[in-house]
Structures are given as structure tokens and as C-alpha cells.
Amino acid sequence: MAEAATAPVLDVKGLQAWYGESHVLHGMDFQVRPGEVVTLLGRNGAGKSTTLKSIMGIIGKRRGSVMFEGKETIHLTSDKIARLGIAFCPEERGIFSSLDVKENLMLPPAIRPGGMPVERIFDLFPNLKERLTSQGTKLSGGEQQMLAIARILRTGARFLMLDEPTEGLAPVIIQQIGRTISRLKAEGFTILLVEQNFRFAADLADRFYVVEHGQVIDTFASGELEANMQKLHQYLGV
Amino acid sequence: MQALYGQLLVGLINGSFYALLSLGLAVIFGMLEIINFAHGALYMMGAFTAYFLLHYFGLNYWWALLFAPLIVGAFGMLLERTLLRGLQGLDPLYGLLLTFGLALVIQGIFQNYFGSSGMPYAMPAELRGAVNLGFMYLPIYRGWVVIVSLVVCLATWFLIERTRLGAYLRAATENPTLVRAFGINVPLMITLTYGLGVGLAALAGVLSAPINQVGPLMGADLIIVVFAVVVIGGMGSIMGSVITGFSLGVIEGLTKYFYPEASNTVVFVLMVLVLLVKPTGLTGRAN
Numbered sequence: 001m002a003e004a005a006t007a008p009v010l011d012v013k014g015l016q017a018w019y020g021e022s023h024v025l026h027g028m029d030f031q032v033r034p035g036e037v038v039t040l041l042g043r044n045g046a047g048k049s050t051t052l053k054s055i056m057g058i059i060g061k062r063r064g065s066v067m068f069e070g071k072e073t074i075h076l077t078s079d080k081i082a083r084l085g086i087a088f089c090p091e092e093r094g095i096f097s098s099l100d101v102k103e104n105l106m107l108p109p110a111i112r113p114g115g116m117p118v119e120r121i122f123d124l125f126p127n128l129k130e131r132l133t134s135q136g137t138k139l140s141g142g143e144q145q146m147l148a149i150a151r152i153l154r155t156g157a158r159f160l161m162l163d164e165p166t167e168g169l170a171p172v173i174i175q176q177i178g179r180t181i182s183r184l185k186a187e188g189f190t191i192l193l194v195e196q197n198f199r200f201a202a203d204l205a206d207r208f209y210v211v212e213h214g215q216v217i218d219t220f221a222s223g224e225l226e227a228n229m230q231k232l233h234q235y236l237g238v
Numbered sequence: 239m240q241a242l243y244g245q246l247l248v249g250l251i252n253g254s255f256y257a258l259l260s261l262g263l264a265v266i267f268g269m270l271e272i273i274n275f276a277h278g279a280l281y282m283m284g285a286f287t288a289y290f291l292l293h294y295f296g297l298n299y300w301w302a303l304l305f306a307p308l309i310v311g312a313f314g315m316l317l318e319r320t321l322l323r324g325l326q327g328l329d330p331l332y333g334l335l336l337t338f339g340l341a342l343v344i345q346g347i348f349q350n351y352f353g354s355s356g357m358p359y360a361m362p363a364e365l366r367g368a369v370n371l372g373f374m375y376l377p378i379y380r381g382w383v384v385i386v387s388l389v390v391c392l393a394t395w396f397l398i399e400r401t402r403l404g405a406y407l408r409a410a411t412e413n414p415t416l417v418r419a420f421g422i423n424v425p426l427m428i429t430l431t432y433g434l435g436v437g438l439a440a441l442a443g444v445l446s447a448p449i450n451q452v453g454p455l456m457g458a459d460l461i462i463v464v465f466a467v468v469v470i471g472g473m474g475s476i477m478g479s480v481i482t483g484f485s486l487g488v489i490e491g492l493t494k495y496f497y498p499e500a501s502n503t504v505v506f507v508l509m510v511l512v513l514l515v516k517p518t519g520l521t522g523r524a525n
Contacts, residue, residue: 058416081419082418082420083421088419096412097412098409103405109422155421
């Protein structure tokens, strides 16, 4: 049991991926352990979002190894991967315009018992409760982001992949999303986060991987951040 | 006045078939982005299946209403799995060409065995006769067709717009990749959707068998008008295709009364007008 607790939930080795002809990931290696929040940092186009999509199996061609809870997923289709207990919140949020808010919220099927009850979701995101009958895409950007996170909490998946959840949002909304992620972490969710907003990620994550040209080039624990600020600024070009 | 009511009724009946067929086309187009030119041939297969069930298996009209859509729907799913699936991601033109070819092949096979002339299919005894509505006599079978068609269209609308399964369908129409990444078996849904659309066509075929004769070309004649209906209503809208189907049937009927010479062309004139003013169709979304 002690060993199971330290074994990674997600173990990515030599992951390569292609968009059509263009080779985007050149051998990503990283791990996420149970209950951790791990952030992929890197410049635009470094391959962070592609990494999440490759884990989810929604990219044309991939090679290498993605072990989830000890099971190889590289040859599985995305519906099978989701059923293993991985939930994905895409960068473009993926709110459906032909569905109202309630239908959007209820769309992902429960894949495991123990998903968050809808009442608790409304505690986390009270705005959604008032807008249940609105068309999904009529919500503000912040509300759409909350809806995109809310719907995957219902499914019972304990491993969440969030792709730039703060992109384009107002500071007050970013704070709310930050508090939500902290609460989820406290409840034992394991989270793989892609984030451009370094300040936001710095407060939440246990560990960071720096991605460049489709490879992990460096890694820090949150305690090592201060000591590595100089290097990090160089990597991210900020 | 009797003649006007009579034509209105004929219009409603034709509208029932237009609605059932264009609804199936809309459902298929929404999910598969395929313009299913084989729809008329599958409608014809529905009528023939009713005929076979009666003559070879002794199963009457009521059984045919149940079994023909299931049998032809299953045949449709086989087509989807073996032929249409290969066209995914290609230009919709390929789907149109493939289904057009399929229609010709299916019609050709039936013509080879049954010739071009139709065969009669007896009206079920329970639905023979007419009722006096006061202002006109309504043949019971015709009233039955209109009611069944309305109920089936509304049920399909309810299924797609108001149920969880329908929400999967609408979502998968918008973004199949993401819906699949939620753990939903989208390829299976696509197969079932095609089966549903084809089943609706087959049901229309069974309903039509006692009114029109059962013949290999019955679908080819109808499908041209149905495509005009779909263009007018707007591809992909469920309610739009139902309402347009019924309305155009009635408009056709009215034209037959007021200006019979134009009754065969009025739908196409309307189609041209709609294309000029609103190319996406009356209820269609720009895409």
C-alpha cells in the first residue's frame, strides 16, 4: 500500500506526437504522483497543450509510453482513456452552443462512483446555478471556464487535466478559479495543469516541468522556485 | 369546397412523407455530414420489406410497422460501418457520390427482380373506410398516416432536443473529438444515428405501401422533392425539416386546387426563391 501511494498516477516516457506532418513532441518525460498539482510551464508553442491532448488520445499520431495507474494507454482511443479516470478541460473550454448550461454540465457521463454531487458543484460555482437554462455559449468567459471545470468534477474522475484555465479572464475570476483548484487539491484530486500565468501556477503547484521544443528541459519543486527564478525567467522569456 | 379540402388532405399526406424523410436526412446530415442520397432507395426498401413480410412470412401491416424500420435500419448501419465510415473527414461530396451510387445499385437490384411496375399492398382491414367529418369524408388510412407521421416526428424531436442521449448527439455534432474524450463512444453513436435516419425512411415506406404501390422507383420519384424540401427548410435543423415538410405538402395541395398546372413545380420555385434570399434555408444556421 505504501508503495502504491508513491507510484505515479501518470508516467509519461518518451512521448512523441505529430499534427499531420509536423512533429510537435520530441520525447516528453514526466510523472504525476497521487494528490499532486503539477504544472507544465513553457512558452507559446512549446508543446504543453499538445502534451495534454496526447495523453487524452485526441491527437493524430503519438508514440512512446503513457502509463495511467499502471496501465499503458498509448494505443487506446480517447473514450477508453477517459473511462480509465482521466478528465480533460480543453484550452478553448469546449462549451457546446447547442446545449444549455444544465445539459453542458450533465454531458460527461459518470465514469466512476464518487463524482461530485451537483449541489456541491453549485457551492463551488454559484453563478452556474442561476444560469442553468441559458445557452452554454451565452455565458461570460469566466462562467464558461467554471462550467468546463464543473462538468468534469461530476464524472468521478480523480485525475484532472486543465489547459490554461485562466486564459483571458479577469483577475477576480482567476482568483476564484485558483481557490477552486486549491480546494480540489485539498480533497485529493490529482491535477496536471498547463499555465502561461506563472504567478497563478506558482501558488498552486507542487512541482513544475519546463517544456521547450516538445521536451521537458528542467524541473523544480515549489520550494526550489525562489532559488531558480533567474533560470525560469530565461526559459519563459519574461 | 369539397375539392379544396380533398387537396388539402392530399397535401397533408404528402407533407407527412416529406417530413419523415427530410427529418431522417436532417438527423443524418447533422451527425455524419453526409447528404444521404440513398434515402429514397431505403424508403423503397421499407415498403418492399413490408411486402416481403406479408407474402413470405405472413406478418401483417402492424408487424411491418415495427420490423421494417428495424430491418432496413440494421441494413443502414451495415452500410455505415462498411462503406460510409471510410469517408469520414473527406469532403461531403464523396458521401453524396457514394450514397447516390448506392441508390442506383439498390434500385437496380430491385428492378432486376421485380420490374418497374408496382405491386399492390393491401390496406389493413382496421384502417379501411372513411369517417364523415361534417365538411368532408376522411379516409381513415390517410388520417392515420398524418397522425403517425406527426407523432413520430415529435418523438424524434423530443429524443434529440430534450433527452440526455439527444444532448450527446447535439454535442457530438458540434465537437465529436471532445465528446469522445469524455468517454462517450462516438463512432457507435454515428452508426446508431444513421440507423435511426434510415429507420425513419423505412417507416415512411411502410406507411406509403397501401396508398402508393410498392415499386422499385417509388423512392426515386419522391426523393427529388424531399431534397427541395430540405434545401428550403435548411439542412440539419430537426424542427425546421418537420415544419417545412408538412407546410410544403399543404402548399402543393393548395396549388393543385388553385392553379393545378404549377402543382408539380411549386416546391422547386420556392426552393429557387429561398436559395436567392436565404441560401442557408429558412431555419438553417450559417456554417
